Amino acid sequence: MQNVFGDLAVKWESTLRSPSPAALAWDLLSERTSARARTKPGGSAYSVLPRLHADAVVLRYRLGIGREEIAELLGLDALEVNGMLRFATRKVSEAWHMRQA
Template sequence: MLMRSSLPGLRADSEFDDRYLAAWMDPLAIQRFPVSYAVFCCDRWMVYRRFGTAVAGSIHSGTGIARAALRDLGEQWERALRSSSPAAHAWGLLSRRASERRTASLRGLHHLLGRDEADALVLRYKLGLSPCQAGYAMGLSEADFELLRHRALRDLLPARVL
């Protein structure tokens, strides 16, 4: 059984194997994508689906968001690999897909904060991911994720009158 060494306890293959890949992609498309893309999808599937579910408010919609974002990534895989962070590129695709279907409460959060800041709070507090896991999902280092999260929390605090 394959396990992710960077994120202890999360099974990389728990929900996303060849059956799932075939279920949401044309079998001919699977053949034209490199193995590195399939590995990336297997590695990120669980968090992407959970994030989509959290922002959309339903597992069906969340699964659709994650699938659509990974399909988009497949079409842009070479560009993503040339970017400074393929994981950040992929997260941007997921976040944009999710922004179309946010629940009312999360839409309010996104009006107050930037998309990345709001996503950081969802990953940390709604999904309960550690800073290391959440940063990994977003394509950030743990320190950069913590900076983003702290900035989001600071921006949510009411203005202080001195």
């Protein structure tokens, strides 16, 4: 986490000028943490899904953030987030069923 804050501090001025500072900050955090999550025993959303889809799952189902706010954090529109969550739900379900077989 400390590295993320350091990276963000270095890019602070350009981050503030970007169309979505929250999306840039989230991307830095996600990039650092998703690699670690992929190697966790027992799996995680990051081991089954593309990073952006797994981010949407974490934000929605672990942190309880609404779809509109997720869209803002990820720099997307709400329809894209809805589609990503549907895709993620299907893929995670498939992966779970495969593990049970």
